[in-house]
Amino acid sequence: MxxxxxxxxxxxxxxxxxxxxxxxxxxxxxxxxxxxxxxxxxxxxxxxxxxxxxxxxxxxxxxxxxxxxxxxxxxxxxxxxxxxxxxxxxxxxxxxxxxxxxxxxxxxxxxxxxxxxxxxxxxxxxxxxxxxxxxxxxSGYPMVKQARNMIAENDFGNIRKIMVEYPQGWLSTNFESGGNKQAAWRTDPSKSGISGCMGDIGTHAAHLSEYISGLKITQLCADINTVVAKRRLDDDGNVLLKFDNGANGILVASQIAAGEENSLKIKVYGEKGGLEWHQMEPNTLVVKWIDSPTQLYRTGNGYLSPIAAFNTRIPSGHPEGYLEAFGNxxxxxxxxxxxxxxxxxxxxxxxxxxxAKDGVRGMAFIENVIASGKSTQKWTEFKI
Amino acid sequence: MxxxxxxxxxxxxxxxxxxxxxxxxxxxxxxxxxxxxxxxxxxxxxxxxxxxxxxxxxxxxxxxxxxxxxxxxxxxxxxxxxxxxxxxxxxxxxxxxxxxxxxxxxxxxxxxxxxxxxxxxxxxxxxxxxxxxxxxxxSGYPMVKQARNMIAENDFGNIRKIMVEYPQGWLSTNFESGGNKQAAWRTDPSKSGISGCMGDIGTHAAHLSEYISGLKITQLCADINTVVAKRRLDDDGNVLLKFDNGANGILVASQIAAGEENSLKIKVYGEKGGLEWHQMEPNTLVVKWIDSPTQLYRTGNGYLSPIAAFNTRIPSGHPEGYLEAFGNxxxxxxxxxxxxxxxxxxxxxxxxxxxAKDGVRGMAFIENVIASGKSTQKWTEFKI
Amino acid sequence: MxxxxxxxxxxxxxxxxxxxxxxxxxxxxxxxxxxxxxxxxxxxxxxxxxxxxxxxxxxxxxxxxxxxxxxxxxxxxxxxxxxxxxxxxxxxxxxxxxxxxxxxxxxxxxxxxxxxxxxxxxxxxxxxxxxxxxxxxxSGYPMVKQARNMIAENDFGNIRKIMVEYPQGWLSTNFESGGNKQAAWRTDPSKSGISGCMGDIGTHAAHLSEYISGLKITQLCADINTVVAKRRLDDDGNVLLKFDNGANGILVASQIAAGEENSLKIKVYGEKGGLEWHQMEPNTLVVKWIDSPTQLYRTGNGYLSPIAAFNTRIPSGHPEGYLEAFGNxxxxxxxxxxxxxxxxxxxxxxxxxxxAKDGVRGMAFIENVIASGKSTQKWTEFKI
Amino acid sequence: MxxxxxxxxxxxxxxxxxxxxxxxxxxxxxxxxxxxxxxxxxxxxxxxxxxxxxxxxxxxxxxxxxxxxxxxxxxxxxxxxxxxxxxxxxxxxxxxxxxxxxxxxxxxxxxxxxxxxxxxxxxxxxxxxxxxxxxxxxSGYPMVKQARNMIAENDFGNIRKIMVEYPQGWLSTNFESGGNKQAAWRTDPSKSGISGCMGDIGTHAAHLSEYISGLKITQLCADINTVVAKRRLDDDGNVLLKFDNGANGILVASQIAAGEENSLKIKVYGEKGGLEWHQMEPNTLVVKWIDSPTQLYRTGNGYLSPIAAFNTRIPSGHPEGYLEAFGNxxxxxxxxxxxxxxxxxxxxxxxxxxxAKDGVRGMAFIENVIASGKSTQKWTEFKI
CATH class of the missing domain: 3.40.50.720 (NAD(P)-binding Rossmann-like Domain)
Structure with missing residues (x-):
């Protein structure tokens, strides 16, 4: 080859x-x-x-x-x-x-x-x-693919609720004024676009919610904030969501969550149970059921779906991380x-x-969420 | 005595x-x-x-x-x-x-x-x-009192963001129609009032956010849902919050989060750091800092504030729980x-x-949050 | 009544x-x-x-x-x-x-x-x-009773290995010389007996291993230490164990494990799976299987054995602790x-x-483990 | 380049x-x-x-x-x-x-x-x-290097106790007879040597204990077991340890710990505090102190030692895993x-x-631990 x-x-x-x-x-x-x-x-x-x-x-x-x-x-x-x-x-x-x-x-x-x-x-x-x-x-993590697969196979019944949060703390101070290159362009509208936090990490959270659930956001109601003084773009936001099957959701993205590293977490609930995944401990997928004990699905085990196995390199108990997800x-x-x-x-x-299709949805998310943030109306349609 | x-x-x-x-x-x-x-x-x-x-x-x-x-x-x-x-x-x-x-x-x-x-x-x-x-x-848990005390002493600087969530799963099905007494009255407007979930557990979450932070909710924007068919009151909701110092927040309360037990969690972020507390592991208060390692404050240790010690019965490492908090x-x-x-x-x-003052605020929370849920306007003032 | x-x-x-x-x-x-x-x-x-x-x-x-x-x-x-x-x-x-x-x-x-x-x-x-x-x-914790019950019902097949550890840190310094009453009598042979650490907490660990597994210790090989200068009794020990069905085990008890609170943990492995319980998070019993996901059994749920339910006061998600175990x-x-x-x-x-029968076994554990600590022979029979 | x-x-x-x-x-x-x-x-x-x-x-x-x-x-x-x-x-x-x-x-x-x-x-x-x-x-994990560095800098005072355990479950059955290539050679004395489990994973545990602590094993007392019928080499063992500064220790290695993946954990205690590291969550080093809250040191943060940073590729919160440690x-x-x-x-x-020096010590560990397993004497000198 x-x-x-x-x-x-x-x-x-x-x-x-x-x-x-x-x-x-x-x-x-x-x-x-x-x-x-x-x-x-x-x-x-x-x-x-x-x-x-x-x-x-x-x-x-x-x-x-x-x-x-x-x-x-x-x-x-x-x-x-x-x-x-x-x-x-x-x-x-x-x-x-x-x-x-x-x-x-x-x-x-x-x-x-x-x-x-x-x-x-x-x-x-x-x-x-x-x-x-x-x-x-x-979306490259094996346990994310496992989650998507279980929902697609209807293991939890109809999905009712999605909670996704992505708190970081690295922009808690006016870091960009101190010469940090990463911070500088991300807070500069000419380089970053109309959004800082929502564009940088909110789009990841939105994509993850849609990728795992197989649903599409149809409406949103956003509270968009610029918390740190003199910052030129948003650094924080909370968003109410509606999905195309009627499920509701909540999305939080923040770069002023002081003390947080890169703590992306998602919880999805269906009729029969739910699941929870934390990016910082990515090899565990917590699977919850109404009437039986919570289960810990773990990367590399034989009971996982083929698509999870396809995106795994080493046996269970040998942690794979961010670089492997990127590598996938x-x-x-x-x-x-x-x-x-x-x-x-x-x-x-x-x-x-x-x-590119995901990319268009991501850009639409940015434009819609920023528009909603400025609106006095509760719900904004997710337009593309 | x-x-x-x-x-x-x-x-x-x-x-x-x-x-x-x-x-x-x-x-x-x-x-x-x-x-x-x-x-x-x-x-x-x-x-x-x-x-x-x-x-x-x-x-x-x-x-x-x-x-x-x-x-x-x-x-x-x-x-x-x-x-x-x-x-x-x-x-x-x-x-x-x-x-x-x-x-x-x-x-x-x-x-x-x-x-x-x-x-x-x-x-x-x-x-x-x-x-x-x-x-x-x-509010009776010692680590909640420790959290309140640290914020009151300005350990984290000005508070910027509060995330509180209270997911339960026990009303994921139409439990009330099966003769369960607890479910029956809680979903009956004549006994429960105008709200189910928000009254039963949303008020706990709202109270906790105010108790720990020392702040007051001034505005809210609510998405209130009745997810289970034939239920007569709300069983789920997501709420955007504004506090009296300008901090923003998010409150989630749900009784259809299938597979969850009683998973009340709160995260508070200030300028210098933040804290996190989980009701289901109540003896640990996670304290996060911008530039130094996260700390685990634990019930019963000598480094805690006097008010935490006042609400503790036994030495560290001997877990106290819900009944002790109630007992406090x-x-x-x-x-x-x-x-x-x-x-x-x-x-x-x-x-x-x-x-009683907290009780009045709790009832105001219920009335305001339900009103907001019905409104097409984004923000509803927190009126008493 | x-x-x-x-x-x-x-x-x-x-x-x-x-x-x-x-x-x-x-x-x-x-x-x-x-x-x-x-x-x-x-x-x-x-x-x-x-x-x-x-x-x-x-x-x-x-x-x-x-x-x-x-x-x-x-x-x-x-x-x-x-x-x-x-x-x-x-x-x-x-x-x-x-x-x-x-x-x-x-x-x-x-x-x-x-x-x-x-x-x-x-x-x-x-x-x-x-x-x-x-x-x-x-032994009063509901999840300990659940563990005992699952093993008694042969859920894991023949038990092969038991690991129990009980590290505390409170005697890391010569605390007893400073007037602490608890430390003083526990390190005084006339009040405590021939052993300090093994008598105080080693007996708990030994009892727990036998209670959960339904097995009896038959042989042991102990390394018994007095780590802190001028202390009059042991404050630390590591013990190899043999049980009456041929299972092997390890027991660690220490009061000089600096920074530990009361961190009693036990792991038991059988042919088909194993279980793990931590006293400091007592409402979770981790149940592991060879070919399927790890399960989290939690206090207060309907899927537990009747004896676990008998020793539980409140619904799942409302943590019970040490006082409730003692209360049981x-x-x-x-x-x-x-x-x-x-x-x-x-x-x-x-x-x-x-x-009293457990009490006799506990005293025999103390005498045998201290004797073994002094012996140059590897294995000491567990004599009563 | x-x-x-x-x-x-x-x-x-x-x-x-x-x-x-x-x-x-x-x-x-x-x-x-x-x-x-x-x-x-x-x-x-x-x-x-x-x-x-x-x-x-x-x-x-x-x-x-x-x-x-x-x-x-x-x-x-x-x-x-x-x-x-x-x-x-x-x-x-x-x-x-x-x-x-x-x-x-x-x-x-x-x-x-x-x-x-x-x-x-x-x-x-x-x-x-x-x-x-x-x-x-x-030894390639950044948090292992951080641990070694903190001990070398005497952050915890004299080291008193080391607990290392390495339970796996994959050889809980007679896997080797079913054609599994990995299992077959590891249980074959002609290919694996005089030891199975102790050679395969016990050496990792022993190396880790010496690498982190900077100490050398001087004596050991081993209980070496072949638990699964018809297996030709040891698949389990518990070992008491003495180190060259007088510290005591315990080492457990097992491949019949049913339901475990690759759960290498180490705890080290000194006079002033201790540390704990789990291979399956490798980006956290738990650091414990006698009188102040436990700290979570995390990969990629600015407060870490230069050698930890040298072995890290990406920012904090982006988990690195086994392949990155190997890559180091x-x-x-x-x-x-x-x-x-x-x-x-x-x-x-x-x-x-x-x-090669570590390799010689590893082979000496294997020969000494197997000899001790066969001995009726408690302590065996660690000879090279």
Whole structure:
């Protein structure tokens, strides 16, 4: 099996998420870093690429140069896909250009700066028939897939209630004014879009609620807050939700929950029981029943669904974490591309990664939730 | 020290909460069951009282008979206070009569059937100078008192966010139609009032959020649901909150969270850190900080505040539970009455039990939250 | 139902365990404190008794005076049983005298100062036909009874391995030299016996392992340590165990496990699965299976065995703790005596409290484990 | 930075640990799979290598062929080190041959089949000046390094007690007779050596106890059991320990702890406090103190020691797991080799991986613990 060739856009030295993408891509030996435009500063891009072991001519000075140059290479010498790990405002243009030049795309979330861009990008994906994977990491955890599977198989009956919360504490102070790069762009409307917290982590929570439950948000009522003085975007919010089967829900996302790390949790309740999953202890899925003892489903055990097993690398009791969940997105994306290259249809398990469609819903979530936050009306329809 | 004499109203055979009140009252040897009107059915009252070791003439056929008879006895032979453990609709009248006849009152929550009744009752308490203790049990836990104390001492800076949730699963089915007595009255508007879930457990969550934080709810936005078919009152709700210092919050109460037992949890976040408490593991208070490791404060340790120690009976590592928390309400109430009998002023620690004022706020919470649930407007003012 | 009359020996002001016994006795309204010899100092006894609401003539100056005086009273005026809550060296004589005068006995553990005394006491119990309850508190927890029941019903197949550990940290320093009364007598051979830690908490661990498993220890190999300088008795030990069905085990008891509270834990493994229970979170029994998800059995649920339900007071999710477990010993003892008074045979559930037989095994454990600690031979037979 | 070239010995299709080694090696982009002798069956080796993307001529038919062929290649074309992932009996010969031909070695544990082999191998490492990394994975976890660091800095005072347990349940039945490859060789003396459970997981527990505490085992007293019928090696054991500073300890390793996954836990107690770490929740280190609240140290936070940070890839709250811990061994080994290649001295952090010296101690542990298991004497000296 030949390794797929990845071209990276963004992710130069000191960029947090770029390094994560590379570990995720490396992990299973299916992908190799082929080239990169790691920075809009050509010198920095070269320096970053060399540190990563690339030849000088594979360290491009810009993503346009990279895409155009690679597109001219013979098929077996050029990159197979691009991985875009830039801030939000620099997602749309490189993704469009990559697709137009025949390259598949892995793209960090949220998909674009605006819903309008997202729709155009989704349309381009459809036209080209290429694959786009949006890195909603949390959907890559095996126990999340187990949860989705149990609900899909109706183990709990009709779903009635979803509680999802995503508290972080790292923006409890005016961190962005102190020179922190991660904080700076995330709180800058020109780079982050119309939302800070809801765009950065609220979209993860919304995606997770829909992915696990198989339901769609139809209405929301949001209390959106900017708690820290002088901050330019929201850093906190609480949202009432309605889903398309009539279930109700609640979504909390906050970056001023002082003392919290990355404490994404979800609880889903149906007629017969419910389930609970915590990202910080991701290998346990708590399954609750009306009349019998609570069960702890654990990664790597024989009693799990095939799709959970498909996204697991090691035996039970050997904890897998965030990087493995991220790696699952890359692995499934790579297996999908490999299948195509070998002229085979990818399986449903391989295709189980977030797509442009999820990206459009994510951007719609941002626009709707911010609109609701400004509204004096209780319920806002979830419009796309 | 002479034991205080308790007269119980309600709490006959098979009544859940009456038995809990008696254990709480017995626990510390400060109170003795003196008489009771355990049922509106005189025969059942007699039978119940005899089982509890009372003489026949101390088993009254009605609360009016009990209060009027006892009031005529010499001071050292009559009951010192009544404990009212009936369903909501039978709180107001016996409490008023007891106060009018000079008896202190312990009263189950919510205080009355309506806010109007609650205000009258509060007024009567003020007029008589007697004590009324409302059994918001959860405020009796030592770690809840520790939490309140740390916030009051400004350990976390200004409070910014409160998340309180109270999911139960026992009403996931139409339990009330199957003859369950607890479920039947709680879902019957004539006995429970205008709310089911919000009155029964939402008021506990609201009280806890205010008790721990020292803040007051000023606005709310509620999604109130009746999930189970044919149920006559709400069994679920999600509420956005605003507090008087500008903090935001979220309150979830549900009795259709299938598989949950009695999972009251609260998280409070300030500028410098936060805290988390779970009723089902009540002896641990999780204290989180921005820049240093999370701490586990535990019942019974020397580093706790004096008020936590005052509400603890045994050394650390020997778990205290719900009955001890309930017992703390009775103990503090009893110590208050004892102090008065001995002509001394009760200490602040003794007086730390919920009062008629809390009861009025609880009834206002119910009326406001149900009104908000019916409103199309986002925010409803918390009116009393 | 008439309340049983309790006479207490020991447990004066500031005594920890005496207060615990009184709460446990009070809790269910089945027992009333009738008299006491709370201290060997008559003045202190009087003062203590008055604080507890006793008349002066019910505060005896010595246990001999109390037993002899009460024995002369008419049957319905005298105490029904004594509760002995003195240090170990003052268990045997009052227990013997009580039995000889026709009084049932509740006795703190370990039963006596020596194995020889224990055997005499057991013999006296047999001769008199009276009841003796030894307060191995931890066997009173409902989830411990559930565990015992599941093993007895062979849910896990043949038991193969038992791991019990009981680390405390309160004697990490030379606490006894600083005037702490609890520490002082426990580390004094004349009051505690030949062992400190193994007698105080090792016996609890040993009893729990036998109670839950239904097995008996047959051999042991002990490493017994006195870690803190100048301490006169052991404060730590690790013991290899063999049980009568061939199962192996390990028992750790330590009072120098710095930072631990009262962290008794037990794990039992059989052919098909295992179980785990932690005293500090006593309402959960973790049940593990080879091929299916781990289950959390929780106090108060309908799926539990009848004996667990018999020892539970409130619904699931309302935590019961140490005092309720202690209360269960008193409750079962009281129900047993009541049955006898009413001329009925006590049920198996009522009789489920530790007896003199357990006390003899406990004293044999102490003598054998200390002997083993001194032996250069690996295995020491468990001799009685 | 050039990637290091790895030659793998063992780890063909369906081998569990070979795949783990490859993920660990891939993760950080520092190492590339260069060649392999994946099986003693040349066809299987070829097939396995091709699946992994190797050219046919890099799939060797035997390790001798691989080592000899690669040794003849120009320095920049040949492999830099071998990774040996075969069963125990096939560790010594390839490791010796690799060292003799100038290749560094990564070797799965336990190091060899016998202590005698281990000593020879250690001597060879010394003679050649090459590096050997033994994969005691658990020492690669950042919170284990934090624990070691806190003890080394004397945060807890003198260490008094160590409790380490490693229960697994996967060999609760006679799994090896059913064709399971992992179970078959681990229970076969000719492939596993004189011990099953103690060699496979007991050595991990022993290494962890010494690594974290900085102490050395000096005496042990073992109860070694073969619980499952017809099994040829031990599957369970309990061991009393003495350490070189006088601390006592207990080590439990079992593969018949039905229902357990891979539940390695360690507790260490000093004069002032203690710590506790669970492999299955590896990102939390519980730190306990005599007089102040227990603290939860968590991976990725700024308050951790530099060596913990050095072994962490992502921010706090993003769980890292077993593969990252394994990856840390590979990463540190690779950084050490890179430093050497660049003519620099590796830092202490880079050199922090288990070596041949640890391997010799591990083999000594196996021989001593099995000898003790057969002895009637209580204590056996830890001889090397």
């Amino acid at each position: 030949k390794k797929l060739k990845m071209g990276m856009i963004g992710g130069g030295k000191n960029a947090f998420i770029g390094a994560v993408h590379r570990i995720a891509a490396n992990m299973d030996g299916l992908i190799e870093l082929h080239c990169g435009a790691f920075s809009s500063n050509p010198e920095l891009s070269l320096e970053s690429g060399k540190e990563l072991g690339l030849a000088d001519d594979k360290c491009y000075g810009s993503y346009t140069q990279m895409i155009e140059t690679e597109a001219k290479l013979p098929k077996n010498e050029r990159m197979d896909f691009v991985s875009i790990v830039t801030p939000n405002h620099a997602h749309f243009a490189p993704a469009m250009l990559a697709l137009e030049n025949g390259f598949h795309v892995i793209l960090d979330k949220p998909m674009t700066l605006t819903l309008a861009e997202a729709k155009i990008l989704e349309q381009k994906v459809k036209e080209t028939g290429l694959y786009l994977c949006l890195t909603h990491t949390y 997105l890359y692995k499934n994306f790579a297996l999908t591309l490999q299948s195509k290259l070998e002229g085979k249809e990818p399986t449903a398990n391989m295709l189980d990664f977030p797509t | 002479k034991k205080l004499k308790m007269g119980m109203i309600g709490g006959g055979k098979n009544a859940f909460i009456g038995a809990v009140h008696r254990i709480a009252a017995n626990m510390d040897g400060l109170i003795e069951l003196h008489c009771g009107a355990f049922s509106s059915n005189p025969e059942l009252s007699l039978e119940s009282g005899k089982e509890l070791g009372l003489a026949d003439d101390k088993c009254y056929g009605s609360y009016t008979q009990m209060i009027e008879t006892e009031a005529k006895l010499p001071k050292n032979e009559r009951m010192d206070f009544v404990s009212i453990v009936t369903p909501n609709h039978a709180h107001f009248a016996p409490a008023m009569l007891a106060l009018e006849n000079g008896f202190h009152v312990i009263l189950d929550k919510p205080m009355t059937l309506t806010l109007a009744e609650a205000k009258i009752l509060e007024q009567k308490v003020k007029e008589t100078g007697l004590y009324l203790c409302l059994t918001h049990t959860y 309400l009775y103990k503090n109430f009893a110590l208050t009455l004892q102090s008065k009998l001995e002509g001394k002023e009760p200490t602040a620690n003794m007086l730390d039990f919920p009062t | 008439k309340k049983l009359k309790m006479g207490m020996i020991g447990g004066g002001k500031n005594a920890f365990i005496g207060a615990v016994h009184r709460i446990a006795a009070n809790m269910d309204g089945l027992i009333e404190l009738h008299c006491g010899a709370f201290s060997s100092n008559p003045e202190l006894s009087l003062e203590s008794g008055k604080e507890l609401g006793l008349a002066d003539d019910k505060c005896y100056g010595s246990y001999t005076q109390m037993i002899e005086t009460e024995a002369k009273l008419p049957k319905n005026e005298r105490m029904d049983f004594v509760s002995i809550v003195t240090p170990n060296h003052a268990h045997f004589a009052p227990a013997m005298l009580a039995l000889e005068n026709g009084f049932h006995v509740i006795l703190d553990k370990p039963m006596t100062l020596t194995l020889a005394e224990a055997k005499i006491l057991e013999q006296k119990v047999k001769e008199t036909g009276l009841y003796l309850c030894l307060t191995h508190t931890y 010993l008193y409750k079962n003892f009281a129900l047993t005596l009541q049955s006898k008074l009413e001329g009925k045979e006590p049920t198996a559930n009522m009789l489920d409290f530790p007896t | 050039k990637k290091l070239k790895m030659g793998m010995i063992g780890g063909g299709k369906n081998a569990f640990i070979g795949a783990v080694h490859r993920i660990a090696a891939n993760m950080d982009g520092l190492i590339e799979l260069h060649c392999g002798a994946f099986s003693s069956n040349p066809e299987l080796s070829l097939e396995s290598g091709k699946e992994l993307g190797l050219a046919d001529d890099k799939c060797y038919g035997s390790y001798t062929q691989m080592i000899e062929t690669e040794a003849k290649l120009p320095k920049n074309e040949r492999m830099d080190f071998v990774s040996i992932v075969t069963p125990n009996h096939a560790h010594f010969a390839p490791a010796m041959l690799a060292l003799e031909n100038g290749f560094h070695v990564i070797l799965d544990k336990p190091m060899t089949l016998t202590l005698a082999e281990a000593k020879i191998l250690e001597q060879k490492v010394k003679e050649t000046g090459l590096y050997l990394c033994l994969t005691h994975t658990y 061994l590979y990463k540190n080994f690779a950084l050490t080799l890179q430093s050497k290649l660049e003519g620099k001295e590796p830092t202490a952090n880079m050199l922090d991986f288990p070596t």
